[in-house]
Amino acid sequence: MKLIVLYPQPTDVEAFKKAYDAHIALLHDKTGIPPDQKPYTLTRFVPGPAGDPPYFQMFTMPFESAEALNETMTSAGMQEVAADANRISTGGAPLILIGN
Numbered sequence: 525m526k527l528i529v530l531y532p533q534p535t536d537v538e539a540f541k542k543a544y545d546a547h548i549a550l551l552h553d554k555t556g557i558p559p560d561q562k563p564y565t566l567t568r569f570v571p572g573p574a575g576d577p578p579y580f581q582m583f584t585m586p587f588e589s590a591e592a593l594n595e596t597m598t599s600a601g602m603q604e605v606a607a608d609a610n611r612i613s614t615g616g617a618p619l620i621l622i623g624n
Contacts, residue, residue, distance in 0.1 A: 554601030
């Protein structure tokens, strides 16, 4: 199972990048992920033939099972991380997807 978060194009790219660095630190703190480990991937999108993509960045984090994902997503710490994701996403609410 994978948690996927798509962030729309921000109103201020540099401010988003700075806020996102603090957001990732919060993720590590609230989930207990050691600072030197990154069990997730970040993808920044670039303009293509059709112009700017609707999303600026994608966060993907794998989980061993749907149960593990659900346990993490419903924890108080992850609820705080989710609220922070909404706060920093100045181009609109991030799109949260679950995949396998």
